[in-house]
Amino acid sequence: MAKAIKNTNNDSFFDNVYQVVRLIPKGRVTSYGAIARYLGTTGSSRMVGWAMNGSHRVKPKVPAQRVVNRVGLLTGKHHFGKPDMMQKILEREGIRVENDKVADFKSLFWDPSKELEL
DNA sequence: GAGGTGACTGCGA
């Protein structure tokens, strides 16, 4: 059993997540819940995070560093290989990170369902 | 086949 993950990404959900994350403007951040809600899986915010788990092998690589939890905390920083890598990237993007948390998160927050407005 | 975990969120006390 355990089919060792499906091929990269042929799933609509995963693909959708990657698509949205890639649409995040530089210097901006969003939350898993925002993406989940945008996809209609509001309650399944965890799935978004899981999708991010495969974001590293997806091409082009998804800027998962721009995706944080609802408070702007870099919860997935440990998944970048190095706990400091995520923060480093964010700082390079122009985002100020303090204590593993995005500064002015609410200002930098980018809501797909709001910005994309469908 | 069944149980447990997880890059989360929202609501209740």
Add this chain to the structure above:
DNA sequence: CTCGCAGCCACCT
């Protein structure tokens, strides 16, 4: 205000 619990769905053991 902070702390705790339940819900959600896919992947892993």
